[in-house]
Amino acid sequence: MLVSWRYKYRNSPMDHIDPRARWIFSFAFLIAATSTWNWIFLLTYFIIALIWYRLGNTTWKETRSGWRLVLFMLFMMIVINTIITGGGAGGVVPPGGQLVWPNGFKLFGETVHFGLTIERIWFAFCQVLRILGISMNFILIPYTMDARSYGATFSSLGMPDKLAYTTELAIRFIPSLARNFSVTMDAQRARGFELDDIKGGIFNKIARMAPLIIPVTMNAILSSEDIADAMDLRGFGQGKRTWLYELRYHRWDYIVLGFSALLAIGGLVASYVFHMGDFIVPQFFYNLFA
Amino acid sequence: MEEKKKLWGFETKQVVYAAIGAALYAVLAIATNMLQLPGAGNVSFRPAVAIPMFFGVAFGPIVGFITGFVGNILADLLSGYGFWLWWDLGNGLLGLIPGLIYPTIESYRASKSIWRAEIFVVLGSLIGMGLASISEMWVSGADMNTVIFANFLPAFISDVINGLILVPLLMIAYAAIVERSGRD
Amino acid sequence: MVEADPLPLVVRDLSFQYRSRTEPAIVEISLELHPGEIMLLAGSSGCGKTTLLRCINGLIPHSYRGKLSGEILLYGQSNAGMKLAEISQKVGTLLQDPERQILGSYVLNEVCFGLENLGLPREEMIRRGEAALERLHILHLRDKETFGISGGEKQKVALAGVLAMQPKILLLDEPLASLDPASAHEALHLFRELADQGMAIMLVEHRVEDVLTIEPERIVYMEDGRICFHGDIQGLVQVVDYHRIKLPAQVVVERAKAEPQPNFEPAVPPLDTNNPLIEFQQVHFRYNDDAPEVLHNINLKIHAGEVIAILGHNGSGKTTLVKQALGLLKPTKGKVFLEGVETHTLTVAKAARTIGYVFQSPSQMLFAPTVKEELSFGPKNLGFDQETIARNVQWAIETVHLEDELLTPPLALSFGQQKRVSIAAVLSMRSRILMMDEPTAGQDYWNYQAFMDSILQMPGFDSIIFITHDLDLALIYANRIIVLNDGVIVADGKPVDVLQDRQKIKQWRLVATSLLELNFQMYPKTGKFLRAEALAQFMD
DSSP: OOOOOOOOOOOOGGGGSOHHHHHHHHHHHHHHHTTOOOHHHHHHHHHHHHHHHHTTOOOHHHHHHHHHHHHHHHHHHHIIIIIISOOOTTTTSOSSOOBSSTTOEEETTEEEOOOOBHHHHHHHHHHHHHHHHHHHHHHHHHHHSOTTHHHHHHHHTTOOHHHHHHHHHHHHHHHHHHHHHHHHHHHHHTTTOOSTTOOSOHHHHHHTTHHHHHHHHHHHHHHHHHHHHHHHTTTTTSSOOOOSSOOOOOHHHHHHHHHHHHHHHHHHHHHHTSOOOOOOOOHHHHHHTO | OOSOOOSSOOSHHHHHHHHHHHHHHHHHHHHHHHHOOTTOTTSOOOGGGHHHHHHHHHHOHHHHHHHHHHHHHHHHHHHTOOOOHHHHHHHHHHHHHHHTTGGGOSOTTOHHHHHHHHHHHHHHHHHHHHHHHHHHHHHHOOOHHHIIIIIIHHHHHHHHHHHHHHHHHHHHHHHHHGGGOOOO | OOOOOOOSEEEEEEEEEETTOSSOSEEEEEEEEOTTOEEEEEOOTTSSHHHHHHHHHTHHHHTSOEEEEEEEEETTEEGGGOOHHHHTTTEEEEOSOHHHHOOOSBHHHHHTHHHHHTTOOHHHHHHHHHHHHHHTTOGGGTTSBGGGSOHHHHHHHHHHHHHTTOOSEEEEESTTTTSOHHHHHHHHHHHHHHHHTTOEEEEEOSOHHHHHTTOOSEEEEEETTEEEEEEOHHHHHHHSOTTTSOOOHHHHHHHHTTSOOOOOOOOOOOOBOSSOSEEEEEEEEESSTTSOEEEEEEEEEEOBTOEEEEEOOTTSSHHHHHHHHHTSSOOSEEEEEETTEEGGGSOHHHHTTTEEEEOSOGGGTOOOSSHHHHHHHHHHHTTOOHHHHHHHHHHHHHHTTOGGGTTSOGGGSOHHHHHHHHHHHHHTTTOSEEEEESTTTTOOHHHHHHHHHHHHTOSSOSEEEEEESOHHHHHHHOSEEEEEETTEEEEEEOHHHHTSOHHHHHHTTOOOOHHHHHHHHHHHHHSSOOOHHHHGGGOO
16 A cells, blocks of 8 residues: 655745745634625635635646545535525524525426525525635645645644654654555455455444454554654653754745735624624525526 | 553653554555445445544543544545544544543453443544534534534444444453553 | 773663563673774573663663663763763664664654754754765765665664764664665674774674674673673684574584584475476566566476575565465566466465465564464455364464463564464465565574474475575575575576575675585585584584
8 A cells, every 4th residue: 555645846836835824824714714604705715715726736636536525525515405404504594585496396297395595505605615715725735735844833833842743753654554554454365354355244344354453553552662762762852842844934924924814803803893794695696586 | 550640641652652643543544445345335434533542542632632633634634635623623532532541441451441441432432523513514504404414423423333343452452462561 | 190081881780670570681781882892792582682772871761660770881971860862962772673763754854853852953953964874875865755765774864863963872773683684784884884983882683693794892692681701702602502693604513513413304295396386477567557667577386395485685576576476466467377277367365275475574464362363364264164263273373382372362472472373373274385474584593493493394385485585594494595686586496506606696685604605615515505503413
């Protein structure tokens, strides 16, 4: 099994933005986008996210697996929320509203009364804007963030050293553990073990994972004594540490930071001070159904 | 061991367990995704959830939390799925809550310990997946019913079943090696 | 009167007992180490070597607790009051397995790990890190991922990480264990180079014969936590038990003359060249379309009655080759037949009825709560009935002499016992061929001969195949040697023919041993290759 990082340096604008500024921007975006259901705001955010996403220079081919998952989840949720349960969405969409088919419609000669309202369709549209906007921010990360940057970035953002270093060490051991898993898989197959040939119910199927999971896990635990020794022997955890990975704010990073603050604070103020964040359906949308 | 186990300690040893646990969770999550357990229906089964639960029980709540939290982040990053903070936190709780029983365990093969772990596995799945699902209401604007049927139940059922079966098996295996380390 | 500079390391009356143990691990150890010197610390596993190193580098008492007495002086200063970070700038430690010591994903990150912990500024870290890489002649690896480099390179990168802390004393804990012979010799010469630059080195190793090539200044031999010998090589060979550590063949022969030697015959049936058990026809292999080809045009027939050693350096394709036989990998071009059936049409589970494959590390496969269940796993997967399974398990456990451990969890056993369980777990499938990857890896010399003897004398196999880079293992046990170099079979035949040309052995990145030389000298008398002890009876 080969597990590899999707990051590669592509000299994109995103490659030149400090990782700290990037994390801050994405969280500011998350705050802003989740504070409103007003379609004008959501559409603006969506466009901002689109521009941000384009700065990464990723291709559809490399990101499509991530997008497939997001689109599937989005589809499931909208179908269930809009059509099946008739989404009240935590009181965002007021009850009642204007039915799309006030007199029902004919299906196989029967008249069907279906309670889909114009408001709910518009709300689904708003959901799509919001979720895609957030997704663009976060799907970008694995493809454009250097795996070496995580420890230094989190530490610099205020996470304790030991915790920040944990992510770095975890990244180091991923390929080793992936290889160990393959070896164990081969070793058990050599003893006649076949995963696709699993008989019995769901419980049996899960229990049959034991010959794969147990050796890999116990081996990992046994090796941690040596790893801890190696760390102690090189002075780990005995003082404030520095990081080899270089983080430096440039002029444009301050622009990103300023914009992030504006986005988050502006979004919150607009919604919670001026109450501009409420869900509204524009007149032109009603007109479409007239 | 004569010394009392510290519930919230985080020294070199815990850093290593947490890092190894997170890496292991990520690798096994990806591996078992690829293997696609047959016949599990549309529920995405992830036997790897037993890893944060077990690491919590074996090494304490902080190690359990990081194993689930960082492990889920890494699995998503490696699969190219992005970064989903509330699901990552939910996965962290899957490990943290069973980790609360860590100081009470004397023998990992005693049925008393195993029963206790099983109860906390259920609690952890309930709270962890509950929290992640509820945050979906706030983030995506889904309503309660949608969240329960589309998010919570599939995740909860899958995590509970996998945890209940695999955590005891891991505990019994661990009981055999626990005495082999001389480190404090 | 001029006072001499204090020595880098002085150990006085050192004893230690781990908290959870009832016996002390080391007892009253005293020794001293001079600058520019290499001290070889020899002994079999469990003799206390690792504990001694932990006392010197401070892991005891900082990370391991227990009863400690005596003192350790680093440049005249007791290490008892020092923090680990402080000790680490005086004493560098290279652990046995570089895989577990390397903490960075990239080479420069790994080398600078300790410097990050000391809180040094970035420019200083890069300067020191690059200097350490330069010193070991591996600056070209600077920006490589640590996962992808070879075993020998990993060892050097780990060492660079230690040197970047600028210690003056180096502790090396079995640094040759995971290296193939050519890389091991390279590493040894690097150690000598460092000593010549003034470093004081303590080298723990049971491959004594290899270490002697760099002429260590002092030799200490430990047994059961005590120093039994302290002096030079001539003294050592007189004192130690040659079964416990590996000495040059001439020495063993001299010593063994006085003792009666048992005769050794492997238990495989007589050679039958009519029906090949395994056949490779023009096999080529690559892992995927973009990857380079790793096996080139392999043609091979394996018959009943053969004991085959597949020799080659690390990365030569040995493991990839044997995986083809079992169908764990399928050839990209060409065909592999197992008892006449093409492996493309076989599942691995079916192939396992013919080939029992024992992986290198037992902990990669042991999972069951008891040895008994572990042994039934294979035959159950192969669909044997209850009665057959019970019979096979009984036979397998008796063959490896672990009857008393049937209900023990395999994970609780010692490494050697686990190794035997992993063999038994394959025996219980009653395959016709036994195939082993590096069967002696991780075992010290004391265990490794006894272990191989007992396997080769097990009944029930038509043929035995093992992968190794240890020339001695191949020449003692095999009646046929296949040498693989860069994915090509470069030699195949009787040991005496294959190993004739010492120049070629070097080209294959293997190392000719004293036992090989001695065997060639004696060949007119013996007519076959033998172990050193057995050669003794042919001496005048």
